Amino acid sequence: MRNLVKNLMVRLLARRLFDPGNSCSYVVYKMKNLSILRWEEEKKSDGTKWYFLEHKGPVFAPPYEPLPPTVKFYYNGKEMKLSQDTEEVATFYARMLDHDYTTKATFNNNFFHDWREVMTESERAKITDLTKCNFKEMHAYFVQKSEERKAMTKEEKQKIKEKNEEIQKEYGFCSIDGHKEKIGNFKIEPPGLFRGRGEHPKMGKLKKRVLPEDVLINCSKDSNIPKPPSGHKWKEVRHDPNVTWLASWTENVQGQVKYVMLNPSSKLKGEKDWQKYETARKLAQSIDKIRAEYREDWKSKEMRIRQRAVALYFIDKLALRAGNEKDEDQADTVGCCSLRVEHIKLHEQKDGKEYVVVFDFLGKDSIRYYNEVPVEKRVFKNLQLFMENKSPGDDLFDRLNTTVMNKHLNELMEGLTAKVFRTYNASWTLQQQLDKLTDPNDVEAEKILSYNRANRAVAILCNHQRSVPKTHAKSMENLKAKIDAKKEAIAECELQVKDAKRDAKHGSVKEKVTYEKKKKQLERLKEQLTKLEVQATDREENKEIALGTSKLNYLDPRISVAWCKKHNVPIEKIYNKTQRDKFRWAIDMAGPDYVF
Numbered sequence: 001m002r003n004l005v006k007n008l009m010v011r012l013l014a015r016r017l018f019d020p021g022n023s024c025s026y027v028v029y030k031m032k033n034l035s036i037l038r039w040e041e042e043k044k045s046d047g048t049k050w051y052f053l054e055h056k057g058p059v060f061a062p063p064y065e066p067l068p069p070t071v072k073f074y075y076n077g078k079e080m081k082l083s084q085d086t087e088e089v090a091t092f093y094a095r096m097l098d099h100d101y102t103t104k105a106t107f108n109n110n111f112f113h114d115w116r117e118v119m120t121e122s123e124r125a126k127i128t129d130l131t132k133c134n135f136k137e138m139h140a141y142f143v144q145k146s147e148e149r150k151a152m153t154k155e156e157k158q159k160i161k162e163k164n165e166e167i168q169k170e171y172g173f174c175s176i177d178g179h180k181e182k183i184g185n186f187k188i189e190p191p192g193l194f195r196g197r198g199e200h201p202k203m204g205k206l207k208k209r210v211l212p213e214d215v216l217i218n219c220s221k222d223s224n225i226p227k228p229p230s231g232h233k234w235k236e237v238r239h240d241p242n243v244t245w246l247a248s249w250t251e252n253v254q255g256q257v258k259y260v261m262l263n264p265s266s267k268l269k270g271e272k273d274w275q276k277y278e279t280a281r282k283l284a285q286s287i288d289k290i291r292a293e294y295r296e297d298w299k300s301k302e303m304r305i306r307q308r309a310v311a312l313y314f315i316d317k318l319a320l321r322a323g324n325e326k327d328e329d330q331a332d333t334v335g336c337c338s339l340r341v342e343h344i345k346l347h348e349q350k351d352g353k354e355y356v357v358v359f360d361f362l363g364k365d366s367i368r369y370y371n372e373v374p375v376e377k378r379v380f381k382n383l384q385l386f387m388e389n390k391s392p393g394d395d396l397f398d399r400l401n402t403t404v405m406n407k408h409l410n411e412l413m414e415g416l417t418a419k420v421f422r423t424y425n426a427s428w429t430l431q432q433q434l435d436k437l438t439d440p441n442d443v444e445a446e447k448i449l450s451y452n453r454a455n456r457a458v459a460i461l462c463n464h465q466r467s468v469p470k471t472h473a474k475s476m477e478n479l480k481a482k483i484d485a486k487k488e489a490i491a492e493c494e495l496q497v498k499d500a501k502r503d504a505k506h507g508s509v510k511e512k513v514t515y516e517k518k519k520k521q522l523e524r525l526k527e528q529l530t531k532l533e534v535q536a537t538d539r540e541e542n543k544e545i546a547l548g549t550s551k552l553n554y555l556d557p558r559i560s561v562a563w564c565k566k567h568n569v570p571i572e573k574i575y576n577k578t579q580r581d582k583f584r585w586a587i588d589m590a591g592p593d594y595v596f
Contacts, residue, residue: 048241049268053219055174055183057226057234058247058260059167061190061209064088071141074134075127085118089206092193094138101195101203110204111193118206174246174262175223182263183246188215194253198333198366205253214249244268265581274585277556279415280423281596286413287424291316293412298378304399308408310382311336311397315405315418318373319425319461321364322402322418333362336418337402342392346383355380369463426458426554431596433457434563443527445534447569452538455547455555462554464546472543479536486529493522551575557583558590566592 066087072079073090082090093102093111101107112130119127127133152160171186191209194202212232219225221239228234235249245259262269283290294316297309314320314336323335334343343361350356353374363369375383386396409416433454438447469475497518504515551560557575561583564571575583 049244050176050241051220052178052223053174053176053241053246054223055219055226055246056171057217057228058215059171059187060212060229061188067091067138067141071137073138076129076132077134080126083120083123086115086120086123088191089115089118090133090135091138091142092191092206094135095142096193097135097139101193104199104203106199106201107193107204110202111206114204114206176262176266176268179267181266181268184261184263186260188249188260189258196366198362200366202253208252210249210251216248218243218246218248263581264578265584269582270585273557273582276423277427277558279420280427280556283413283416283420283424284428284596290412298382304404306382307386307397307400308405310379310386311400311405312408313375313379315421316425317375318359318371319422319463320369320418321422322405333364333366335363335402337397337400337405339396340392341387341390341394341396344383344387344396346380346387348380357383363463367463371463422462423554423556426462426550427556427559427596429458429461430454430555431559434559438563438567440567443530444569444573445531447567448573449534449538451560451563451569451574452542452547455551456541456545458550458555459545459547462550464549468543472539476536476539479532479539483529483532483536486525486532490522490525490529493518493525497522552579552582556596557586558594559596561586561590562592562594565590 064084066084073082073087074080093115096102108130116124116127172183173180174183175181188210189207192207194200194205194207196203212228212234215234216236216238217226217234218238218240220241225237226234245261247260248257250257264273294309294312297305298313300306300309315322321335323338334340339361343359345358345360347356347358348354350358350372355375355377357373357375357380359369359371359373361369383396386398390396390398406417409418409420434451437450437454439450442450497515500511500515500518504512560574561571563569564574571580571587580587
């Protein structure tokens with residue numbers, strides 16, 4: 001009862017002191033010497049996420065618009081009129097005709113199999129060979145449409161923008177416990193062809209259109225229940241306050257449950273984010289003890305304990321994911337616990353280093369993980385033992401799985417998972433690198449380069465790679481041209497400064513003013529050159545590294561906020577608007593002295 005009264009008092013105070021309509025303000029209320037975080041104080045003590053939830057439901061993909069009669073499909077050299085459903089699926093393939101996917105056998109086979117399933121019997125009897133299908137007119141039509149969109153006038157673009165804003169206004173917000181909160185992904189993905197990452201065995205399969213009959217709605221019993229589109233009904237309406245999703249459905253390709261969730265900037269999401277990083281900070285207090293324990297376990301008489309200890313060492317040292325068992329129809333990706341003998345090579349000596357383990361496997365999203373890691377002798381000897389009398393396809397840790405590992409981690413510390421290790425090591429690395437690389441006397445551009453280098457160290461640790469962008473070479477060429485032009489401008493300005501200085505030495509007031517102006521112009525040009533050179537260095541160093549993933553998911557944002565405040569770097573230079581909304585709680589909480 002006391003907590004309820006306290007909660008109510010804080011809410012009433014909040015309404016008096018602050019704008020009650022501002023649902024995204026994570027404000028610290030100071031009552032005497034006690035700081036009460038509004039978003040923390042309002043957490044439900046009974047485990048529920050909300051008491052009242054009302055929304056309009058998701059926005060479905062628009063119905064298929066048939067192609068104009070002038071756009072034809074040909075089979076075996078002859079024009080063939082397709083039924084509407086068959087034509088729609090054909091357009092998915094036609095749009096991708098110039099993509100690498102349509103050169104892959106798996107993609108083509110999966111597409112053709114699923115396409116034939118939607119055909120009429122007569123179409124299925126005629127269309128038996130994908131290589132005899134001619135989608136070129138369809139493809140040209142979509143290329144033309146794309147060009148038309150690019151060439152739209154400002155007025156036309158403004159009309160589309162206004163229409164989208166109206167949809168956002170109606171469907172993009174919900175009411176949750178008296179607050180208006182933004183919804184994240186309120187639009188359901190349209191039908192298309194599944195791509196997957198890497199050589200996914202299901203690439204090319206048809207992602208079917210999601211209908212209201214597939215969708216579960218979650219809201220309050222006493223709310224205005226969302227109305228399904230005319231002529232349809234929901235699969236089910238639930239009133240479950242223990243979850244935060246607003247709608248859900250199961251996609252047909254991989255059988256994964258998809259959700260409509262609150263926007264990352266929402267209060268509930270902010271709370272969850274904050275708790276995640278607090279758990280990682282909690283690990284910092286136990287890490288020495290945990291490391292000492294798994295090192296001791298390397299000598300255990302029980303093979304299962306030895307394997308668990310070596311795997312935990314890799315999860316800690318290399319930020320590896322734990323990994324899950326994969327079905328035959330999923331991509332062959334692995335994590336630490338599911339590594340096979342073929343995924344590692346042992347070298348007692350390599351490139352002047354002792355006891356090196358070479359990892360080479362496909363990780364999450366089929367991204368290759370390749371790393372040559374010096375390890376301690378006992379880890380090396382244990383790996384040799386684990387590999388004895390095994391074939392390349394055998395499990396390296398045959399006495400271990402993710403269930404066993406997760407159970408052990410939770411025994412070490414409540415809430416501890418491989419992801420917590422990853423979050424802890426990523427955030428700790430960022431903190432250390434920022435302290436090491438940042439020179440307080442640097443100009444802003446150089447400080448940002450230091451920040452990106454620190455972030456890059458984390459991205460490398462977490463294996464957040466990307467392909468070199470196709471536009472990289474051209475953008476570097478353009479940047480080099482700007483640098484060369486700036487150097488020429490500086491050289492010319494230096495001559496002007498020299499002449500102005502000579503004239504000003506015994507000249508008039510006007511000539512002295514001219515000299516000062518030329519000096520300032522030269523300083524500005526040199527600052528601009530520094531900025532361009534730093535930009536070129538940064539872009540080149542980042543060409544194969546994805547910095548966004550770690551920044552959004554693994555780095556305690558309070559580290560970045562504190563760094564910005566400490567070194568007078570605008571937060572806008574580190575986080576874009578979407579990221580600032582997501583990390584509003586951290587921006588409000590962290591002072592310049594915050595340390596992870």
